[in-house]
Amino acid sequence: xxxxxxxxxxxxxxxxxxxxxxxxxxxxxxxxxxxxxxxxxxxxxxxxxxxxxxxxxxxxxxxxxxxxxxxxxxxxxxxxxxxxxxxxxxxxxxxxxxxxxxxxxxxxxxxxxxxxxxxxxxxxxxxxxxxxxxxxxxxxxxxxxxxxxxxxxxxxxxxxxxxxxxxxxxxxxxxxxxxxxxxxxxxxxxxxxxxxxxxxxxxxxxxxxxxxxxxxxxxxxxxxxxxxxxxxxxxxxxxxxxxxxxxxxxxxxxxxxxxxxxxxxxxxxxxxxxxxxxxxxxxxxxxxxxxxxxxxxxxxxxxxxxxxxxxxxxxxxxxxxxxxxxxxxxxxxxxxxxxxxxxxxxxxxxxxxxxxxxxxxxxxxxxxxxxxxxxxxxxxxxxxxxxxxxxxxxxxxxxxxxxxxxxxxxxxxxxxxxxxxxxxxxxxxxxxxxxxxxxxxxxxxxxxxxxxxxxxxxxxxxxxxxxxxxxxxxxxxxxxxxxxxxxxxxxxxxxxxxxxxxxxxxxxxxxxxxxxxxxxxxxxxxxxxxxxxxxxxxxxxxxxxxxxxxxxxxxxxxxxxxxxxxxxxxxxxxxxxxxxxxxxxxxxxxxxxxxxxxxxxxxxxxxxx
Numbered sequence: 001x002x003x004x005x006x007x008x009x010x011x012x013x014x015x016x017x018x019x020x021x022x023x024x025x026x027x028x029x030x031x032x033x034x035x036x037x038x039x040x041x042x043x044x045x046x047x048x049x050x051x052x053x054x055x056x057x058x059x060x061x062x063x064x065x066x067x068x069x070x071x072x073x074x075x076x077x078x079x080x081x082x083x084x085x086x087x088x089x090x091x092x093x094x095x096x097x098x099x100x101x102x103x104x105x106x107x108x109x110x111x112x113x114x115x116x117x118x119x120x121x122x123x124x125x126x127x128x129x130x131x132x133x134x135x136x137x138x139x140x141x142x143x144x145x146x147x148x149x150x151x152x153x154x155x156x157x158x159x160x161x162x163x164x165x166x167x168x169x170x171x172x173x174x175x176x177x178x179x180x181x182x183x184x185x186x187x188x189x190x191x192x193x194x195x196x197x198x199x200x201x202x203x204x205x206x207x208x209x210x211x212x213x214x215x216x217x218x219x220x221x222x223x224x225x226x227x228x229x230x231x232x233x234x235x236x237x238x239x240x241x242x243x244x245x246x247x248x249x250x251x252x253x254x255x256x257x258x259x260x261x262x263x264x265x266x267x268x269x270x271x272x273x274x275x276x277x278x279x280x281x282x283x284x285x286x287x288x289x290x291x292x293x294x295x296x297x298x299x300x301x302x303x304x305x306x307x308x309x310x311x312x313x314x315x316x317x318x319x320x321x322x323x324x325x326x327x328x329x330x331x332x333x334x335x336x337x338x339x340x341x342x343x344x345x346x347x348x349x350x351x352x353x354x355x356x357x358x359x360x361x362x363x364x365x366x367x368x369x370x371x372x373x374x375x376x377x378x379x380x381x382x383x384x385x386x387x388x389x390x391x392x393x394x395x396x397x398x399x400x401x402x403x404x405x406x407x408x409x410x411x412x413x414x415x416x417x418x419x420x421x422x423x424x425x426x427x428x429x430x431x432x433x434x435x436x437x438x439x440x441x442x443x444x445x446x447x448x449x450x451x452x453x454x455x456x457x458x459x460x461x462x463x464x465x466x467x468x469x470x471x472x473x474x475x476x477x478x479x480x481x482x483x484x485x486x487x488x489x490x491x492x493x494x495x496x497x498x499x500x501x502x503x504x505x506x507x508x509x510x511x512x513x514x515x516x517x518x519x520x521x522x523x524x525x526x527x528x529x530x531x532x533x534x535x536x537x538x539x540x541x542x543x544x545x546x547x548x549x550x551x552x553x554x555x556x557x558x559x560x561x562x563x564x565x566x567x568x569x570x571x572x573x574x575x576x577x578x579x580x581x582x583x584x585x586x587x588x589x590x591x592x593x594x595x596x597x598x599x600x601x602x603x604x605x606x607x608x609x
Contacts, residue, residue: 026167026242026243026244026245027167027170027242027243027244028244028250029243029250029253029254029257030174031167031170031171031174032170032236032242032243032250032251032254033177033254033257033258034170034173034174034176034177034178034314034317035169035170035173035239035242035317035318035321036232036235036236036239036254036258036318036321036322037177037232037235037254037257037258037261037262037318038128038173038177038232038311038314038315038316038317038318039124039128039231039232039235039315039316039317039318039319040230040231040232040233040235040258040262040318041177041180041181041258041261041262041265041311041315042128042131042132042180042232042311042312042314042315043228043229043230043231043232043262043266043315044184044229044262044265044266044269044287045131045135045285045287045308045311045312046127046131046228046285046286047073047225047226047227047228047229047266048066048070048226048266048269048270048273048286048287049280049285049286049287050222050225050226050228051066051069051070051222051223051225051226051270052066052273052278052279052280052286053225053280054218054221054222054225055218055222056279056280057212057218058212058213058214058218059214060277061214062214062218063274063277063279064274065214065219065222066222066270066273066274067270067271067274069219069222069223069226070226070266070267070270070271071267072223073223073226073227073229073230073266074263074266074267076227076230076415076418076419077229077230077233077259077262077263078259078263079411079414079415079418080230080233080386080390080415080419081233081255081256081258081259082411082415083389083390083393083411083412083415084096084233084234084236084237084255084389085252085255085256086393086397086408086412087100087237087389087393088236088237088240088248088251088252088255089248089252090393090396091103091237091240092240092247092248093240093241094237094238094239094240094241094242094325094329096117096234096235096237096238096322096326096385096389097113097114097116097117097234097237097238097385097386097388097389097392098110098111098113098114098117098326098329098330099329100113100388100389100392100393100396101113101388101389101391101392102114102333103392103396104391104392104393104395104396104399105388105391105392105395108446109388109391109392111335111445111446111449111450112384112388112442112446113384113385113388113389114326114330114335114445114449115381115441115442115445115446115449116380116381116382116384116385116388116438116442117234117238117326117381117385118323118326118327118445119381119438119441119442119445120231120381120382120385121318121319121322121323121326121356122319122323122356122359122360122363123363123374123381124231124232124315124316124318124319125155125158125316125319125320125356125359125360125363126151126360126363126364126367126374127374128312128313128314128315128316129151129154129155129158129312129313129316129360129364129369130147130151130364130367130369130370130374131285131312132154132308132309132310132311132312132313132315133147133150133151133154133309133312133313133369134147134285135285135287135288135305135308135309135312136150136305136306136309137150138283138284138285138288138305141283147368147369148364148365148368148369150369151364151369152361152364152365154313154316155316155357155360155361155364156357156361157313158313158314158316158317158320159320159353159354159356159357161173161317162317162320162321162348162353163344163346163348163350163353163354164346164348165346165348168346169317169320169321173314173317176307176310176311176314177311177314179303179307179310180307180308180310180311181261181265183300183303183304183307183308184265184268184269184304184307185264185265186300187272187290187291187294187295187300187304188264188265188268188269188272190294190295191268191272191275191290191293191294192268192271192272194294195272195275200272200275200276200293200294201276201293202275202276202277202278202293203276203278203289203292203293217425217429220421220422220425221425221426221429223422223425224383224422224423224425224426224429225426227382227383227419227422227426228382229262229266230262230382230386231382232315232318233255233258233259233386234322234385234386234389235318235321235322236251236254236255236258237251237255237389238322238325238326239251239321239322239325241325242321242325269286269287269290272290272293272294273286273289273290276289276290276293278290278293285308287304287305287308288305288308291304291305316360319356319360320353320356323352323353323355323356324340324348324349324350324351324352324353324356325349325352327340327349327351327352327355328340328341328349328352330449333453334452334453334456334457335449335450335452335453336449336452337452339351340352340355374434380423380426380427380430380435380438380439381438381442383419383420383422383423383426384423384442386415386416386419386423387416387419387420387423388416390412390413390415390416390419391412391413391416393408393412394409394412394413394416397409397412427439475560476560476561476562477502477504477558477560477561477562478501478502478504478561478562478563478564479502479504479505479506479554479558479561479562479563479564480498480501480502480504480505480506480564480566481506481507481508481550481551481554481563481564481565481566482494482495482498482505482506482507482508482531482566482568483507483508483510483547483565483566483567483568483588484507484508484509484520484524484533484568485568485584485585486520487520487523487524487527489605490568490570490605490607491527491568491605492527493568493603493605494566494567494568494603494605495507495527495528495529495531496529497566497601497603498531498566499529499531501564501566502564504558504561505531506531506532506533506534507524507528507531507532507533507534508533508534508536508547508550509524509533509534509535509536510535510536510538510543510546510547511535511536511537511538512538512541512543514537517535520533520535521533521535534550536550543584543587543588544587544588544591547588547591548591548595551563551565551592551595551598555597555598562597562598562599563597563598563599564598564599564600564601565588565592565598565599565600565601566601566603567585567588567589567600567601567602567603568585568603568605569585569602569603569604569605570604570605570606570607571604571605571606571607572607573606573607573608573609574609585602588600589602
């Protein structure tokens with residue numbers, strides 16, 4: 001059984017990697033782009049749609065605002081990228097919004113940024129996977145009823161790939177990422193060419209029902225929804241340490257390439273959607289409508305849809321690369337459980353990957369894999385993290401006063417103000433639609449992180465060695481309690497071990513059936529090696545409660561004594577044999593686990609096959 005488990009593990013995750021291989025697992029720029037940019041690039045598939053969903057309420061004339069709104073978002077993207085590029089050089093070990101906010105604004109803003117980013121990474125997986133499945137079912141609508149199952153399968157696939165290691169997942173996902181970029185560039189190029197020739201015609205559609213007037217707040221709502229295009233910008237700043245040397249330079253270059261690609265794809269799709277008068281549909285995505293208008297029933301339409309579905313699924317890769325890394329930074333600072341700082345045998349933060357897998361799968365199930373139900377939860381955390389990070393960089397720049405500090409501070413402050421306004425608008429507009437969940441979760445997470453940190457600080461205080469050397473303590477004695485479930489060959493090693501620990505040793509038998517007691521006492525006389533036997537009556541047939549009461553009496557009688565409880569237990573030859581036996585030993589060990597001044601020793605007797 002053990003060999004089979006090892007073989008399956010090797011098949012799924014590969015052979016363990018030694019620590020010295022860590023340097024070889026770092027990413028070159030050509031692999032870092034698909035790993036860290038998938039989220040950013042994939043947002044092109046739904047960002048324009050989020051703008052149009054808001055504008056369509058104001059009728060046909062309002063749809064023309066998609067162009068200036070998209071341009072404003074591209075300008076904001078340039079500002080945010082400039083700020084994060086400076087973050088990469090200022091914090092070459094990574095950490096992104098969490099480290100920047102914590103160092104420059106304080107612990108609470110740092111934890112707020114971390115909470116927002118962790119929520120964002122979880123939602124990124126759920127949103128991108130759900131959007132990828134939506135792109136697939138737009139082309140193959142027969143699979144639409146199975147979108148939850150398809151989404152869960154896709155999350156599992158990406159998680160398992162990441163458990164194999166960051167570099168291997170980068171190699172696996174590089175092809176689909178570059179295919180997506182090329183297919184969109186071809187679509188935009190052909191679309192612009194047809195626009196220039198006057199052959200790009202708008203598809204037929206039904207009349208639009210006007211349900212709202214075009215107000216400033218509606219424009220701001222559309223802008224805030226389109227800001228989902230910037231999700232993933234912070235990923236490179238979080239993962240600087242994953243790049244090959246020189247880490248900061250390679251990370252900054254990758255970030256600039258990401259920004260140029262995103263700006264080109266997002267702006268191009270928005271321009272085509274405006275020209276074609278695209279209206280959001282429940283059955284077909286905006287990108288699908290644009291591609292169908294550009295290519296018709298041509299096979300390249302299916303290439304675009306397939307590449308879109310693939311990149312949306314692979315956008316989860318960015319979160320699987322950065323969620324565990326951010327969790328590591330927080331575990332290092334004692335704000336998350338220490339297990340998140342552990343590196344697995346494939347040199348990946350396996351615990352963080354598994355946690356993200358479970359959280360994102362839960363979201364998919366709860367929201368039935370619906371993209372538009374998840375988006376309202378999505379952008380608030382992203383924009384909050386952007387706002388705090390850029391505010392932190394502005395404060396740092398003003399404090400250090402380096403070259404061009406006024407200009408750099410102004411850029412960061414402008415980005416912080418703009419993303420802050422977008423965050424507030426989005427939070428207000430989408431509050432009842434689900435944004436309240438994130439608004440409530442962020443302070444909840446902050447409280448949990450502070451409680452975890454408080455535990456670790458109190459633990460450190462209690463474990464700290466006292467000054468002046470080891471204090472003199474009174475000599476401790478040991479009282480041994482041997483539990484006797486029955487008299488058989490398997491108990492004899494436990495009898496010998498209990499006698500070796502202390503002369504103050506006694507055996508305890510809990511009487512569940514009084515008819516069995518005489519036979520137990522008779523056999524103990526022959527096999528008990530002189531250890532006195534204490535019989536505890538249990539009229540309610542409980543094994544645990546009589547023992548706990550007896551141990552309390554022993555502790556009262558022997559104040560300066562440790563109490564060692566020896567539990568004999570036989571181990572079946574086959575793993576499935578365990579279900580055929582009572583798990584009394586396991587229940588006793590669990591009951592005694594948190595008892596003060598009680599030591600539990602388990603003596604196993606292994607049965608032969």
